[in-house]
Amino acid sequence: MTRTSITEVKCEKCKTVYEAEVIDHVDLSEDREIIKLLKTGKANRVQCSKCKKVMYLNRSIVVNFDPESCIVLFDPKARTNAQKEALKEDYHNVITFNEILQEVGEETEFTVLSNLGKFKDLLDAYMKAHS
Numbered sequence: 366m367t368r369t370s371i372t373e374v375k376c377e378k379c380k381t382v383y384e385a386e387v388i389d390h391v392d393l394s395e396d397r398e399i400i401k402l403l404k405t406g407k408a409n410r411v412q413c414s415k416c417k418k419v420m421y422l423n424r425s426i427v428v429n430f431d432p433e434s435c436i437v438l439f440d441p442k443a444r445t446n447a448q449k450e451a452l453k454e455d456y457h458n459v460i461t462f463n464e465i466l467q468e469v470g471e472e473t474e475f476t477v478l479s480n481l482g483k484f485k486d487l488l489d490a491y492m493k494a495h496s
């Protein structure tokens with residue numbers, strides 16, 4: 366299931382602040398169309414309500430590679446190992462408080478990626494294995 370949320374975006378052209386729907390979580394087994402967008406780093410496209418300027422947001426997305434037991438958090442901003450470790454810790458904290466998630470979490474490999482090239486390789490491999 367694709368989960369979205371509403372976030373505030375500031376237009377880089379006219380500086381208008383507006384609200385836009387962004388993708389937080391994608392399940393690849395249910396949404397193949399999004400793979401193309403993820404591969405180009407353009408999954409989160411927003412458009413300014415005033416001047417119509419289109420921007421692609423540089424924010425994190427959780428991708429479930431179901432049926433493979435692999436969850437990838439793609440965050441282009443998580444450049445350092447310390448940032449990646451912090452994100453992993455957040456993930457483990459979340460699943461520890463939820464019994465269902467805990468069960469899933471024990472069997473699932475959780476990876477934090479910031480490199481679009483590596484992320485693209487994983488998506489290509491997934492496409493090959495499950496097309």
Ligand SMILES: [Zn+2]
Pocket residue numbers: 376377378379380381413414415416417418
């Ligand atoms: Zn604008």
